[in-house]
Amino acid sequence: MIDFYTAATPNGRKVAIMLEELGVPYRKHMVDLKSNEQKKPEFLAMNPNGRIPVIVDHSTEGDFPVFESAAILYYLSEKYDGKFFGANLQERTSAMQWMMFQMSGVGPNFGNLYFGKNSMNPPNPAFVERFEKESRRIIGVLELALTKSEYLAGTHYTIADMTTYPWIAAKLQMAPEMFSEAPKVKQWAQRISERPAVQKAMA
Structure with missing residues (x-):
């Protein structure tokens, strides 16, 4: 299962697209940017830069947070057999x-x-x-x-x-x-x- 922390912004939506294209299970958590929810300690523990989006992958190896939208897409592609990345x-x-x-x-x-x-x-x-x-x-x-x-x-x-x-x-x-x-x-x-x-x- 993947926890997905996001907001209604282009950077958040690009990760939402990837998750939907992959068809993998995830839980979406909307972050209230106006109230600076992304600056709270519990969020900064996932992303010290205090920005959305962030995913936390709960796998057999333990919880793994990933931040920066392009890095998230790269991670998800690698995790799921290189889908949507390229054949060579x-x-x-x-x-x-x-x-x-x-x-x-x-x-x-x-x-x-x-x-x-x-x-x-x-x-x-x-x-x-x-x-x-x-x-x-x-x-x-x-x-x-x-x-x-x-x-x-x-x-x-x-x-x-x-x-x-x-x-x-x-x-x-x-x-x-x-x-x-x-x-x-x-x-x-x-x-x-x-x-x-x-x-x-x-x-």
């Missing part, structure tokens, strides 16, 4: 590089753009301009990749897609105009949104 070194490396691109590029820039537009006080137009420009560039990188293959890491749906999709889905909902020149990204997102496990995880 090249496929796994391709999936890993796109996961790293999401963690270092997509998430931080989309997150900063949202903060600049919705929470920064006083407003800082230069800040917003910087992160909007970089977010558009990142969408262009994804578009280029998806003109060459059906999924980010190639012909197969992998943890690279699971990692990236919740961020793209959120941005498509909030700022669809940013995807006016990214038809392949929109097609990719639509294709993933139709998967039953994704629909359940995103609900």
